Amino acid sequence: MRKITIITLAFALLAPARAAETIEQRAVTCFACHGEHGQSEMENTPSLGGQQAPYALIQLFMFREKLRTFEPMNDMVKSFTDDDLQKFSDFIAKLPKPQPPTETGDPARMQRGLALAQANRCNSCHNADFSGKENVPRLANQREDYLNKTLSEYKDNSRHGYDGTMADVMGSVSKEQIADLAYYISHYR
């Protein structure tokens, strides 16, 4: 967390030059934590590549309005205009999709994860290949730790969704099941 804060501060100091910068130049700040090619290598920090633009817009908006709380992100976008939010979400959607891990995943856990994804009908909104659609996010090959954290936060209502759908879905999913789901979706091929 300290590392993230320092990076945030460092870039905040560079802010005045922003207006003249291209989106690619401004996005360097994002890449510092979220990875350069759409794939995050930082703990608990999501990969952004190939994310659905309407979903990304909703999240950036929620960070700006502090409807979703994570200080580095709240700080990062607090002075963004509506137009900035739109530009960044469109930009994120065009980054390359995250890649599956090189190891294929433990077959028993993959099987359990698959069964859980089917049982909870994740495919109903996120698509059978977890690519997402519109306001529903891409999940395929997202970081396992981030999926685990996010699903847990939806379950205990510490992360408020834009609407209540995920809180509703996660109500009946156990902690152990969340771990298997996160493992499966992160290793999905």
Place this chain on the structure above:
Amino acid sequence: MRICSSVPHSLLLAGAFIGVLSYGAAAQTASPPAAAPAAAQPLPPGSPMIGRPDNEAAQKLAPVAPPPIAAALDKLPIDKLKVPAGFNIEVYAAGMPNARSMALGDKGTVFVGSRLLDKVYAIVNKDGKREVKIIATGLYRPNGVAFKDGTLYIAELSKVSKIEKIEDNLDNPPKPVVIYDNLPKDEAHGWKFIAIGPDNKLYVPVGQPGNNVLHDKDHGQIRRINLDGSGAEVIALGVRNTVGFDWNPETKQLYFTDNGRDWMSEDLPNDELNRVTKVGEDFGAPYCYQGNIPDPEFGWGHSCNEFTPPVGLMGPHAAALGMRFYTGKMFPQSFKNQIIVARHGSWNRTNKFGGDVVVVHLNKDGTAKNIEPLITGFLQDNKYVGRPVDVMQLKDGSLLVSDDWNGAVWRVSYGKQKVAGQ
């Protein structure tokens, strides 16, 4: 007399005249839908996906979320919206992301709640010019607003609060003071429409906590409380999710819209228009929908005869939300004491249905006679360009319509167009 499920979808979607969707008519044709094919894995109890068939067409359907940013004035789809001859439609106010339920202040202020944001807005009308102010922020799903004797009431997901003398303090309003919070905290159907009845009590619904679930005694109902939060009383049961109600100006009976369940079929059940004739009536959810379809899962061991049937059917998955009786003098005489309903529009249907504002004409006995379109065009090529949420009459008899897709409020007037609020 035509029946909803037998009308070609294109005709319904075009907003053409829709025949009576009466209880009796539907009773003759509704057949219980076939049970969904058995899924490979059982769904956990309470899952919102219960009943969803595991096929490709169903996988394409997901709740539709509005953009978080309000449409700019010049991007509002006003040229796409259609009203009948003699009516006019204009933008009343814009720039209120996720504008939802409305209430009218004594001094003409229009209060607007939101569901996906944390804000309540006030539209102030001064010398024909309108300005939007944010009067409350940091609230949790403040969908419901009501106004009485200078006080604004706000319903969040699980509490109701008030701000006294709000219209004297629009620039620096005090924080809302909680009057009632003995409410469940479920996200599903937890957001609230509220209104104050002719009995001077505040009516507060508590939805069923999921698409199709057995609910406990604290859910699936409409309560009323005194304006200080005391004396809570349940007045209607078997209510799945009502997001709009009003009182018949002649009989003083409460009418409410109720959204039918998802995933039963493309065309059934219909959303309901209900009427409360005595305290404690049960409207059927989750055992019976639209008065004549026993739920394929929970209907076993029950009969629809146990429950009060709707007085009108509002179309499949239509999301009939805000509704008010029209009591103004501006619209033609045929609107007098009839119900104007905002249908937010479906998500759980391949060909989207609703996304319009309609007038429900009533028979002498207070049941629905027919439904006619008032505003159409929110739905274009099976995509929303706007979604109506609530309707509210202004003192001059014109009608406001909130739109949570565009973050705007529209105004419909009749006759030679006059500037709003004059």
